[in-house]
Amino acid sequence: xxxxIIFICEQRHKIGISLKILLSLIEMVNRIxxxxxxxxxxxxLWVYLYCDEKRIAPDAIASRGWKIWQEKNxxxxxxxxxxxxxxxxxxxxxxxxxxEQHLRTFIKYGTGKMPNFQLSDDEVNNLVAxxxxxxxxxxxxxxxxxxxxxxxxxxERQE
Amino acid sequence: xxxxxxxxxxxxxxLLFATLAFGVLSSFAFLYPELYNHYLPxxxxxxxxxxxxxxxxxxxxxxxxxxxxxxxxxxQNAPGKAVNGFIxxxxxxxxxxxxxxxxxxxxxxxxxxxxxxLSIPLLGSWLLFIGNYFMSWRKARxxxxxxxxxxxxxxxxxxxxxxxxxxxQIPWFRESLLxxxxxxxxxxxxxxxxxxxxxxxxxxxxxxxxxxxxxxxENKKVLFFYFLSITNLMFNWGHHIYNLPVNSWVRHVSxxxxxxxxxxxxxxxxxxxxxxxxxxxxRHLLSYKFLIASEFWLYANLGLAIMMSIxxxxxxxxxxxxTVAHAMGSTIGINTMILLAGIGYMLxxxxxxxxxxxxxxxxxYLTQVSLVIFWLSLIVAGLIKGYRNTVLNMTNFQEMMVPxxxxxxxxxxxxxxxxxxxxxxxxxYIRAIGNLTTTTTTNK
Numbered sequence: 359x360x361x362x363i364i365f366i367c368e369q370r371h372k373i374g375i376s377l378k379i380l381l382s383l384i385e386m387v388n389r390i391x392x393x394x395x396x397x398x399x400x401x402x403l404w405v406y407l408y409c410d411e412k413r414i415a416p417d418a419i420a421s422r423g424w425k426i427w428q429e430k431n432x433x434x435x436x437x438x439x440x441x442x443x444x445x446x447x448x449x450x451x452x453x454x455x456x457x458e459q460h461l462r463t464f465i466k467y468g469t470g471k472m473p474n475f476q477l478s479d480d481e482v483n484n485l486v487a488x489x490x491x492x493x494x495x496x497x498x499x500x501x502x503x504x505x506x507x508x509x510x511x512x513x514e515r516q517e
Numbered sequence: 518x519x520x521x522x523x524x525x526x527x528x529x530x531x532l533l534f535a536t537l538a539f540g541v542l543s544s545f546a547f548l549y550p551e552l553y554n555h556y557l558p559x560x561x562x563x564x565x566x567x568x569x570x571x572x573x574x575x576x577x578x579x580x581x582x583x584x585x586x587x588x589x590x591x592x593q594n595a596p597g598k599a600v601n602g603f604i605x606x607x608x609x610x611x612x613x614x615x616x617x618x619x620x621x622x623x624x625x626x627x628x629x630x631x632x633x634x635l636s637i638p639l640l641g642s643w644l645l646f647i648g649n650y651f652m653s654w655r656k657a658r659x660x661x662x663x664x665x666x667x668x669x670x671x672x673x674x675x676x677x678x679x680x681x682x683x684x685x686q687i688p689w690f691r692e693s694l695l696x697x698x699x700x701x702x703x704x705x706x707x708x709x710x711x712x713x714x715x716x717x718x719x720x721x722x723x724x725x726x727x728x729x730x731x732x733x734x735e736n737k738k739v740l741f742f743y744f745l746s747i748t749n750l751m752f753n754w755g756h757h758i759y760n761l762p763v764n765s766w767v768r769h770v771s772x773x774x775x776x777x778x779x780x781x782x783x784x785x786x787x788x789x790x791x792x793x794x795x796x797x798x799x800r801h802l803l804s805y806k807f808l809i810a811s812e813f814w815l816y817a818n819l820g821l822a823i824m825m826s827i828x829x830x831x832x833x834x835x836x837x838x839x840t841v842a843h844a845m846g847s848t849i850g851i852n853t854m855i856l857l858a859g860i861g862y863m864l865x866x867x868x869x870x871x872x873x874x875x876x877x878x879x880x881x882y883l884t885q886v887s888l889v890i891f892w893l894s895l896i897v898a899g900l901i902k903g904y905r906n907t908v909l910n911m912t913n914f915q916e917m918m919v920p921x922x923x924x925x926x927x928x929x930x931x932x933x934x935x936x937x938x939x940x941x942x943x944x945x946y947i948r949a950i951g952n953l954t955t956t957t958t959t960n961k
Contacts, residue, residue, distance in 0.1 A: 440836030
C-alpha cells in the first residue's frame with residue numbers, strides 16, 4: 359500500500375514538473391512573439407516615416423499619369439527600378455534618355471511589340487509627366503563604386 | 518463536409534488549372550506579341566496568370582486550414598455560416614476580378630492588378646475566415662502544436678500584409694515614389710512569408726499524421742526554426758528594393774536578417790541523410806511524394822534566395838529572369854507541391870484505384886522533370902540578361918534581349934510540360950471531391 363502511495367506521489371510530481379515545463383514554454387513563446395510583434399510594428403512605422411527623407415512629390419499631372427500607368431497595366435511589361443514586367447525596357451530613367459516628343463510618339467502609337475492603347479493626347483501628356491517625375495527620384499542602376507566590401511551597397515539619390 | 522466546402526475545393530483546383538493555362542498562353546504571348554496583341558495581349562494574360570496563381574495558393578491554404586482544423590480542434594459541427602460566407606464572398610470576388618480582366622479593366626498594383634475597390638470584399642471575406650478560425654481556436658483544448666501556431670501566424674499576417682499592400686490608396690504614401698514602392702514590396706515580401714506559414718503548418722500536420730510521431734511538431738528545434746522564419750517574414754523583404762535610393766539602413770537590416778537563412782540551409786543539409794531513410798519507408802504514399810518534392814524545391818530556391826539577398830549579387834540579378842525563377846520555383850515547386858499533398862491527403866488519393874494513382878504518379882514525374890528545365894532556363898536567361906545589362910552596360914533593350922529570347926523558348930516548352938503534368942492531377946483530384954462526404958476516416 360505504502361509503495362503504491364509513493365508511486366502515485368512520484369507520478370503526480372512528474373506530471374507537475376512536466377506541466378510546469380510546458381507552461382513555461384508557452385509563456386516563453388508568447389513573450390518572444392510579443393517582442394517580435396512590437397519590433398515589427400516599430401520598424402514598419404519607421405520605414406513609412408523615414409525610408410525616403412528627400413522625397414519629391416508628384417504634381418497633379420504626374421499623379422494622373424500614375425493612375426493611367428496602373429489602369430493600362432503598363433507594369434505587366436515595363437519595370438521601374440527593376441520591379442515589374444520583363445517584356446519591355448525599365449522606364450525609370452527613360453525620360454533622361456529620350457526627348458519628350460519621342461516618348462509621346464512611342465506611347466501614342468505603340469510599336470510592333472507594344473500595343474496601341476488608343477490614348478488621348480491628355481492621357482499621353484500625363485504619362486510623360488509621370489515618367490519625367492519618376493526619373494527625378496533616382497537612378498535605376500547601381501554603380502559598381504557603390505558596392506561595399508561587406509557585400510552591401512550605399513546609394514545616395516543624385517540630384 | 519458541406520456542399521459549400523466541396524465547391525470551394527473544386528474552385529481552388531480550377532484556379533490551379535487556370536494558372537497553368539494562362540501561364541502557357543502568357544509565355545507564348547511574351548515571345549510572339551505580334552500574334553497575340555489583337556485578341557489576347559500579354560498585358561491582359563499576365564495578370565490573369567499571376568492572380569490565378571496567387572488565389573490558388575491562398576485559397577488552397579485556407580481550404581486545408583478549414584479542413585484540418587476540424588480534426589485538430591476536434592470540432593463536431595460542419596463549418597458554420599462564417600466559413601460559408603467566406604467561401605461565397607471570396608470565390609465570388611475572384612470571379613468578378615477575372616470578369617474585369619476579361620474587359621481589360623485594371624487599376625491595381627503588381628500581383629493585385631484588379632480595380633482597387635475589389636480589395637474591400639476580399640478583406641471582408643478574410644475577416645470572416647479569420648474570425649471563425651480564432652473562435653474555433655479559443656474553444657480548442659490543444660492549442661500548442663507548432664502547426665497551430667503556424668496557421669495562426671499565417672492567417673494574422675496575411676491580414677496585416679493585405680492591408681499594408683493597399684496603403685498606396687492613401688495619398689500620403691504616394692507623395693514619395695520611393696516610399697510607395699518600399700511599402701508595397703515590404704507588404705508583398707512579408708505576404709509570401711504569411712502564406713508560407715499557412716502552408717508549412719499544413720505540411721507539418723500531414724507529416725505528423727503520416728508518421729504518427731507527434732514530437733515532430735513539438736520539439737525545441739522546430740520551435741527555433743519557427744521563430745527564425747517569422748523574423749524573416751517581418752524583416753527580410755528588402756532584397757526586392759535594394760536598388761531603390763532609399764536610406765541605406767533599409768538595405769542593411771534586410772541583408773543582415775537574410776543571412777540567417779544560412780542556418781536553414783545548413784540544417785537542411787545536415788538532416789538530408791535522415792530524410793532519405795524516411796523517404797524509403799513512405800515513398801509509396803502519393804501525399805508524401807508531393808511533400809518530398811516540395812522539400813527538394815525548398816533547397817534549390819533557398820540557395821537562390823540567399824544569393825539574391827546579398828546586395829552585391831542582387832545588383833546583377835535584380836530585374837532579370839532569375840527573380841522569376843525564384844518566384845515560379847517557389848510557387849510551383851514549394852507551394853503547389855505542399856497544396857497537392859494537403860488537398861490530396863484530404864481527398865484520400867492514396868486510397869484511389871491503381872489506374873488513378875498511376876495518372877497522378879505520371880503527372881508528378883512529368884511535372885518535376887519539366888520544372889527543372891523550366892527553372893534552369895530562367896536562371897540561364899537571367900544570367901545572360903544580368904551580364905549584358907550590368908557588365909556590358911547595353912542600352913538597347915531589343916538587342917540585349919536577343920539571346921535571352923532564345924532561352925525563353927526552352928522555358929515556354931518546359932511550361933507546356935508542367936501544364937501537361939499537372940492537368941491530369943487536377944482532373945483526378947476534382948473527380949475525387951466526392952470522397953469528402955465525411956471526415957478523412959480512410960487516412961487515419
